[in-house]
Amino acid sequence: MSEITPEVVTHLASLARIALTDEEVVALTGQLGAIVDSVAKVSEVATPDVPATSHPIPLANVARPDVPGPTLTQAEALSGAPEAADGRFVVSAILGEEQ
């Protein structure tokens, strides 16, 4: 059985930056437990002699000539931002008080 507890879900949600409600934590604990138990079968056939595939059709060293091309303008880049000022994205404080 999986080790998915409400504490694990709360920790994962904090890593994923999602402020779950208590009700969501309860519901997700059960659902994730069932899903994790179900997908755990991948380890049954993953013996050490089998290489991993990260990409279905691998391409190596994809590069372009190092010459400047068209890019978004500053106004275009900021056009979808919830808040922008002086050509920059506006965010809240990045450090908490204790930091």
Place this chain on the structure above:
Amino acid sequence: MSADLTRRTAAELAGLLAAREVSAVEVAQAHLDRIAAVDPDVHAFLHVSDGALAAAADVDARRGDGEPMHELAGVPVAIKDVLCTLDMPSTAGSRILEGWIPPYDATPVARMRAAGLVPLGKTNMDEFAMGSSTEHSAYGPTRNPWDLDRIPGGSGGGSAAAVAAFEAPLALGSDTGGSIRQPGAVTGTVGVKPTYGGVSRWGSIALASSLDQVGPVTRTVLDAALLHDVIGGHDPKDSTSLTDAWPSFAAAAREGLDADSLAGLRVGVVRELDSPGFQAGVSQRFHEALELLTAAGAEIVEVSAPHFEYAVAAYYVILPAEASSNLAKFDSVRFGLRVTPPGGGTVEDVMAATREAGFGAEVKRRVILGTYALSAGYYDAYYGSAQQVRTLIQRDFASAFEQADILVSPSAPTTAFRIGEKVDDPLAMYLNDVTTIPANLAGIPGMSLPAGLAPEDGLPVGFQLMAPAREDARLYRVGAFLERELERSWGGPLLAQAPQR
């Protein structure tokens, strides 16, 4: 006349437009009228373009000036909301991107515009393409034109329903684990997932980058090939885009339509995807289609893919892992929603409050699952093992393609289920993708085309074809032939039997 135009295939409309028997404006207006009439029931569209008639008028003017035009110039197209469009909101079915207008067009969209296709609007989808029913859209479900109480498949239910309801002759979809093919199956339409890298992913809001592929959603195999020819080919903006010179898929489809027989073709039935657990009418129509292939001279061989039973498990590790990483970009800084918690907080508090408010239940589930699968101590057991399973599935395909030129299966285990039936049972929903996921894990192309109606419920059944990587043309050649034989047996297209709306 107007009603007739919406019943035409894209190839027929192209002929009428080239012969100047109709104008692009008339064609666009007919489809906009149709959308206004049926979309309140079907809800295939999240946004209807206010620029369609102007785009059509531009095509008419250029054609009038004698400018050489692309074959599909003036043919309307619907666009899955996962693709960025300069002139229309692009939300991927999520509240977190509500109203967002991207600063660029996705490459497939840009290529369609350059060819003179006329965008009609953006189609509904499961949020960030996570789902098999379109019930996970933040903007409400799309309904299946065959039965409004049933799902149109997912994640691209909007594109499939738009095409099935004659709101658009062509649509674009994206397929990460079946999101083009399964909606095609349950709506009686055609959907193709190209070879991974065959169509640019630039501007397609990423779900799982090693699995996602953009492709056509249509009513006929030839129309899918025509649209694939427009959107496919190398794009330097996508580093996973293949540099291959692709053949004309429309030529391959026409070759299939004109062929006398399939003599010499080896058709492999994947034993693991011909399950006794599938709905009886699905299996029945699948086997009847096999008989048509046999009668046409094809040799049917049974092939085995023993590791396919691990495919769904591997997929539901790899997809959430990649999605949890891709969706990190929704941080309330650069685009989309921002929710500030009561009393303010740091940027991380704002981020967490925004993602809580902006993501739906399925997205939260998969992001947190992916975070778990990638976390220290679990990475090897889950993500590492899933990537090894991916190798085993590729080997199964390689061995099957030594015995067969093309592989076949039902496109989905059942016909369309009822809205609400599986929405609270994530595992049951995930198993719906058992037939389509292997192709994504291996990067090979797949097609779903209509195989008839299941006798027990009168709903469409899909027939899936799969070819080796880079052999998409084979799907179009065999698919067009089979479609012709099936339509002969039905006395016309399957959609002619759909309820009139």
